[in-house]
Amino acid sequence: MRHEFSRRGFLGGTGMAAAGASATSIGLTAGDAGAAGAASTERPEGETVLPSDRRYETLSQGFNQRWRSRPAHIRLVGNEADAVAELRSASDRGLRPTVRGGGHCYEGFVDNDEGVILDLSSLRGVRAATDKFGAATYAVEGGATNWDVYTGLFRRYGVTLPAGSCYSVGAGGHICGGGYGLLSRRHGLTVDHLVQVDVATVRGGRVEVTRANRADPEGSPERELFWAHTGGGGGNFGVVLRYHFAHRLPEPPPRVWLSSVAWKWEELRRHPEDFRTLLTNFGAFFAAHSGKEETVYRGLFSILHLTHHSNGNVVLFSQWDEEDPAPLDEFLAQVESGMHTGATVQSGPAGLLYLPYPDKRRQLPWFQATMTVSGSGANQRGKYKSAYHRKAFTPAQIDTWWTWLTKDVEGADLTQTLVQIDSYGCRVNDRATTDTAVPQRDSVMKLQYQTYWTDPAQDAAHLAYLRGLYQDTYRTTAGIPETDTDTDGAYVNYPDTDLGTTADRAPAYQRLYYKQNYARLQHAKWLWDPANVFHHAQSITLPS
Structure with missing residues (x-):
């Protein structure tokens, strides 16, 4: 499975004659x-x-x-x-x-x-x-x-x-x-x-x-x-x-702490209240610790992978960039607070879902840690959606994820289907909405909805599943993460043509991205x- 924060495959650009002979005509270019x-x-x-x-x-x-x-x-x-x-x-x-x-x-x-x-x-x-x-x-x-x-x-x-x-x-x-x-x-x-x-x-x-x-x-x-x-x-x-x-x-920091823990789906299904507790705790933590004034947890980046139950595990990956791991341990304790289902060490092939270590956290030199989490995954068929969240998750959103992630679909292998929740904010939110073309400058979490498969015969089933999951999550705002509400649009580097195209009279992508x-x-x-x-x-x- 691929895990990354932005994989835009084409290049943007515009070229204009800048003052001071900064433009060069055909046949004349700056060589260095x-x-x-x-x-x-x-x-x-x-x-x-x-x-x-x-x-x-x-x-x-x-x-x-x-x-x-x-x-x-x-x-x-x-x-x-x-x-x-x-x-x-x-x-x-x-x-x-x-x-x-x-x-x-x-x-x-x-x-x-x-x-x-x-x-x-x-x-x-x-x-x-x-x-x-x-x-x-x-x-x-x-x-x-x-x-x-x-x-x-x-x-x-x-x-x-x-x-x-x-x-x-x-x-x-x-x-x-x-x-x-x-x-x-x-x-x-x-x-x-x-x-x-x-x-x-x-x-x-x-x-x-x-x-x-x-x-x-x-x-x-x-x-x-x-x-x-x-x-x-x-x-x-x-x-x-x-x-x-x-x-x-x-x-970069000389060293960072990497952590990867998981909760088994078979245990969560026996204690469904734990799923809501996990999401409530995670959302509340980052709602409280992602503002531009945050000082303690700027060095924490965390990703919660809400996989489909057929995958077997819900996984939490974290990177902490300071020497003392106590704040990382406190974060992990707050996420688990009130749960009956205990976290296990999640080890396996290198990548953001797994770390190849037998312990819940390990300190590594920054460059080696970057190598460890720098996954790309196999070339497969994929579909993606995204959303910026400005507040903690609502009970309705959490219940929607439970419903869809425990649902099986005939003719579709959903073991590589997930809602990826990335921590966001802090220094990102220092800028005004018009300082750059990126307008989302007060969000606390960034979500990516993903599904992967290899058989073209499963295309329709996977596309329909992800579309239904997404629309149901944001049903109170017409099935999209509307801007300037509890959500704040979608990420241009995770393009999704379900949000409209240039051929549409009033496409949603223009306001959701920009x-x-x-x-x-x-x-x-x-x-x-x-x-x-x-x-x-x-x-x-x-x-x-």
Whole structure:
């Protein structure tokens, strides 16, 4: 089973001519991350994969086996000049471009019959650099994975980003959707550390690379381009070639405590009141300890996996980043308080559901701990939904989960079906709702509804099950986690086309992902992609 915090498989981006010669026309690109804005005669370096190529079947499909397309070709982008040249070629030939980084898109937004997929997986550099104003930064290329980011930043510079746990997720899509992970309660979202994006766009017949910086003048097109990448999602504006992060990135803790405990479903079914107690305790704890003023538990990140009963166990994974484990032990005691069913050690294959240790908690060096929990899982078919929660769970929501998670469905293996509840808030909630394109800045928990299977014959059953579970959970708000209530919308990096598409008259995804920030994102779209070259089923639409 896969476990990660954001696996957006396509890249977001917009490219605009920035002041101070920051844009470069076709054939002229900046050849180095440390020379942003300096034009060069860099030659395109890449490779085209045609349907006759043995690599085509692999490179035309991402992680989710539900999606497959037949693009005219796939371009393995080798450098900036190559991205520019490929976009110009696609424009001249009338081919729609889509972009793939890590390939983890939850929906089929990269799929592109008869178009061209720009595959950035060769652009994986992570290095010290400078932005277009000469300020020191750390540059991450659009095809880098989370693991490239962690190894590159930590081994060479002793710093890190508060990004996701899944090692193979592409940074290109993960970052522009907001990005969060095990260190976010202490250090905020990934985009809270972003200072510049280098993006290729198609605009007015021109293909350009633009360096858009947070220090660009307020209200300038360049500033709007930068802001759009702080949570506006991927596949909307162009091709993100590089991200620049502030030079003073967080230093990870020397050591962390990892904990993994479980409650057996057979025991919970004998004591159903324990299920409600567990969820009540968990929700109440994070409602009380996730505000921006929290001081004691900023270093705690915890995930409760409410699996389907056929899985056998409900699992609680936690990471605590301070030396003294007493607060972690107190948290675990509060979660179990009042339960008859006792927690057991949950050990097994490495990954967020299991830890390969025979004890309830163990201290490890931070980097080794990050390796331990950096699961990706097998390539399977999957469906996902999400929600931000601003308060503890209601009794009705808890009862709904019990009903659905103890329900069997003929023709569907639900052993890999779960409601994943992630702790959230603290430093994430320091920012105002309009500081970045991520508007959810007072939530305390973030939920991901997941189901995985391998047999296409089970598609309908799995989709119907997850849809029913989700709609029943939020039945008091018309079956969705409505904004500015006890819930606050959904996460753009966990896209779900059940929330509507661009073909719908009034799709819900626009307000659930972006809330009041959607109009500003539409303005950025109008500035940088007025021909709607970059689009998918839930993309930012042009203003009417």
